[in-house]
Amino acid sequence: MPIHDQSYRRYGGGRTSPGRAWTVIARAGILNMIRRRAFLGVLIFAFLPFVIRAVQIYLSTNFPQMALLAPTAETFREFLEHQDFFVFIVTIYVGAGLIANDRRANALQIYLSKPLLRSEYIAGKAAVLFVFLMLVTWVPAMLLLLLQVLFAGSFEFLGRNLFLFPAITVATLTQVTVATFTMLALSSLSKSSRYVGILYAGLIFFTGAIFGVMTAITGNSSLSWLSLGSSVAQVLDVIFRVEPRYDTPWLVSLTVIVGLVAVSMSVLERRVRGVEVVT
Amino acid sequence: MPWVCGAVFDSLRTKRGASAPRRKCPETGRSTIPYIVETLDINLETAAPPPRTAAPTAGPVVQLDGVTVIYGQNPALRSVSARFAAGAVGLLGPNGAGKSTLLKALLGFVRPDEGRMTVLGMDVAERPLDIRARIGYMPESDAHIPGMNAVSFVAYCGQLAGLPAVDAMQRAHEVLYYVGLGEARYRNIETYSTGMKQRIKLAQALVHDPDLLFLDEPTNGMDPKGRDEMLELVRDLARNKNVNLILSSHLLPDVEYTCDDVIVMDKGQVAAQGPIADLKGPAGRVFELRIKGDLPGFLDTLRAAGIECHSTDEDVMRVFVPSSVAGHGRDQQLLFSLAARQGAQVRHLRPSIPTLEDVFAKAVGDD
Numbered sequence: 006m007p008i009h010d011q012s013y014r015r016y017g018g019g020r021t022s023p024g025r026a027w028t029v030i031a032r033a034g035i036l037n038m039i040r041r042r043a044f045l046g047v048l049i050f051a052f053l054p055f056v057i058r059a060v061q062i063y064l065s066t067n068f069p070q071m072a073l074l075a076p077t078a079e080t081f082r083e084f085l086e087h088q089d090f091f092v093f094i095v096t097i098y099v100g101a102g103l104i105a106n107d108r109r110a111n112a113l114q115i116y117l118s119k120p121l122l123r124s125e126y127i128a129g130k131a132a133v134l135f136v137f138l139m140l141v142t143w144v145p146a147m148l149l150l151l152l153q154v155l156f157a158g159s160f161e162f163l164g165r166n167l168f169l170f171p172a173i174t175v176a177t178l179t180q181v182t183v184a185t186f187t188m189l190a191l192s193s194l195s196k197s198s199r200y201v202g203i204l205y206a207g208l209i210f211f212t213g214a215i216f217g218v219m220t221a222i223t224g225n226s227s228l229s230w231l232s233l234g235s236s237v238a239q240v241l242d243v244i245f246r247v248e249p250r251y252d253t254p255w256l257v258s259l260t261v262i263v264g265l266v267a268v269s270m271s272v273l274e275r276r277v278r279g280v281e282v283v284t
Numbered sequence: 285m286p287w288v289c290g291a292v293f294d295s296l297r298t299k300r301g302a303s304a305p306r307r308k309c310p311e312t313g314r315s316t317i318p319y320i321v322e323t324l325d326i327n328l329e330t331a332a333p334p335p336r337t338a339a340p341t342a343g344p345v346v347q348l349d350g351v352t353v354i355y356g357q358n359p360a361l362r363s364v365s366a367r368f369a370a371g372a373v374g375l376l377g378p379n380g381a382g383k384s385t386l387l388k389a390l391l392g393f394v395r396p397d398e399g400r401m402t403v404l405g406m407d408v409a410e411r412p413l414d415i416r417a418r419i420g421y422m423p424e425s426d427a428h429i430p431g432m433n434a435v436s437f438v439a440y441c442g443q444l445a446g447l448p449a450v451d452a453m454q455r456a457h458e459v460l461y462y463v464g465l466g467e468a469r470y471r472n473i474e475t476y477s478t479g480m481k482q483r484i485k486l487a488q489a490l491v492h493d494p495d496l497l498f499l500d501e502p503t504n505g506m507d508p509k510g511r512d513e514m515l516e517l518v519r520d521l522a523r524n525k526n527v528n529l530i531l532s533s534h535l536l537p538d539v540e541y542t543c544d545d546v547i548v549m550d551k552g553q554v555a556a557q558g559p560i561a562d563l564k565g566p567a568g569r570v571f572e573l574r575i576k577g578d579l580p581g582f583l584d585t586l587r588a589a590g591i592e593c594h595s596t597d598e599d600v601m602r603v604f605v606p607s608s609v610a611g612h613g614r615d616q617q618l619l620f621s622l623a624a625r626q627g628a629q630v631r632h633l634r635p636s637i638p639t640l641e642d643v644f645a646k647a648v649g650d651d
Contacts, residue, residue, distance in 0.1 A: 012461075012462050012520075013458070013459070013462045013490070013520075013521065013525050014458065015493055016447070016451070016455060016492065016493035018447070018448065018451045019448060019451075020417070020445075020446035020447060020492075021446045021447075021448070022446070023413040023414075023417065023446065025446075026443075026444050026446075029440070029443045029444055030444070033440055037431060102430075106430040106431070107429070107430070109430065110426070110427065110428050110429065110430045111423065111425050111426060111427035111428075112427060112428060112429050112430065114393070114421070114423045114427055115421075115423070115427050115428070115429065115441065115488060116444065117391075117392075117393065118391055118416060118419075118420075118421035118423075119416060119417075119441065119444040119445045119492075120413040120414070120416040120417040120444075120445060120446060121413070121416075121444060122413070278393065279388065279391060279392070279393030280388050280393040280394055
């Protein structure tokens with residue numbers, strides 16, 4: 006009498022070719038965050054400035070006596086500057102545990118025993134933070150631009166400020182890339198997400214404090230490159246074609262940003278490994 | 285081996301519930317059969333998944349040629365050359381012998397300073413992703429993805445290995461039942477006991493149906509019952525499911541129970557390798573023997589008859605009677621007759637089977 010063993014069976018289905026595992030990591034990470042109600046609250050809170058700006062645009066386009074509220078290119082720069090706070094919060098909330106938690110649970114050897122490269126792992130983790138940061142920067146900024154056209158009923162503002170499309174995109178990419186890689190690098194240095202969060206906050210506030218002290222001592226702001234936040238702000242001013250706020254040449258600020266991203270990548274290359282060798 | 289059969293059937297019974305009609309295990313007589321489906325109304329030819337493709341049996345599944353790995357100033361592997369045959373191969377050695385390093389080098393976690401390695405016929409340095417798509421790795425230490433329950437974790441691992449999401453989820457359920465976590469598959473892994481964590485590691489290694497499994501100390505931290513069940517799973521995979529596996533362990537009984545071949549490592553080098561049966565020595569039987577009478581004369585008589593003698597502590601000696609000297613089943617009679625010829629009294633005679641422990645002790649030395 007034939008019998009059928011239902012225990013362990015061979016898999017006969019299809020397989021995707023290597024190279025797509027980062028999408029699996031990114032998708033799982035995004036879904037994991039969205040399931041958290043507290044995080045959804047943060048996201049909603051992050052859209053409050055958007056609502057305020059939307060009301061401002063609505064009033065200025067529909068009520069002539071409110072014309073002084075009419076948006077300019079600088080309005081969008083200010084909007085992104087206000088979003089810095091939410092970039093900071095989301096970066097810590099989402100990013101602190103991205104690699105640190107995997108290191109705590111020895112998950113790296115699980116990941117890297119599968120057919121994926123270390124760069125794919127990093128890309129997948131970076132995508133999680135990148136998506137949420139774009140959600141609180143690029144998405145609302147672009148929506149504001151769209152609302153301006155809709156409320157005004159004309160493309161006049163857009164025609165005069167066509168550079169805003171690439172400016173918003175490049176500016177948010179700069180903001181988000183710096184935050185993403187800095188946080189991932191810090192996250193790879195520790196097994197505690199809380200410690201990573203403190204490290205990131207320390208990096209932002211400590212460098213800002215040093216710059217503040219140096220400004221008070223020297224009487225000018227040529228040392229703004231000491232502060233990560235100030236360096237990003239300086240570059241964003243240039244992108245939005247407004248007067249740079251510090252005395253530091255913007256190329257120096259850009260070099261600091263690029264250098265920080267490069268250092269972060271180097272740290273990730275050293276820390277994201279299947280085995281930790283202590284010699 | 286009735287207890288073995290019982291353990292397997294017990295574990296399978298818990299996986300399938302108790303609703304199916306019960307039968308008796310032919311070996312133990314215990315009720316066992318809920319997992320067996322008869323072909324009364326199922327066409328098994330079509331319902332069954334594709335038959336398991338033959339594991340690569342021609343040639344070794346893993347080959348190392350002069351592999352050297354150095355951590356800083358400390359060599360972990362010293363010019364290791366070894367061939368892992370198809371089937372179950374034990375990687376045996378004391379702690380620090382280089383077993384885990386060897387597995388990590390094969391996975392590409394550690395880049396060798398010298399030497400060449402091939403896995404399933406593919407060069408580790410050239411095709412690491414293709415290799416990792418076909419192997420499963422169960423790490424030694426606790427390892428999981430934080431914040432996931434068991435079924436999500438295993439399905440996630442399946443997707444990482446290239447399975448479509450739906451297939452990965454289906455396979456996750458199947459392998460979790462197989463490793464005995466069917467009832468606990470919706471629990472967060474961080475609430476699991478040590479034994480359950482060992483099982484979940486095996487499940488994630490199996491989910492994508494690998495051709496070769498690397499099991500690094502799979503019974504670490506498990507209680508005796510859990511250890512037996514884990515060994516039974518490993519043995520079942522190797523013997524009945526045709527999965528090639530490399531079992532790294534410092535526990536001799538684990539390797540001896542599950543594997544056919546063994547590679548003994550010591551201080552980063554291969555101390556012995558080959559089929560366990562061959563390493564245990566030529567056919568014959570070993571006895572513990574104690575006599576009263578002329579001991580030197582009796583030893584001379586035994587050696588003259590082609591029997592090896594080794595004195596041990598106390599006054600008990602170990603004698604090896606080759607099959608070629610005594611006929612099958614006549615070895616004890618031979619010893620008695622030789623003792624009688626010498627006028628010695630046999631006070632103690634007990635058969636002793638050569639074990640892997642003997643091989644291990646011989647390979648790594650007394651230290």
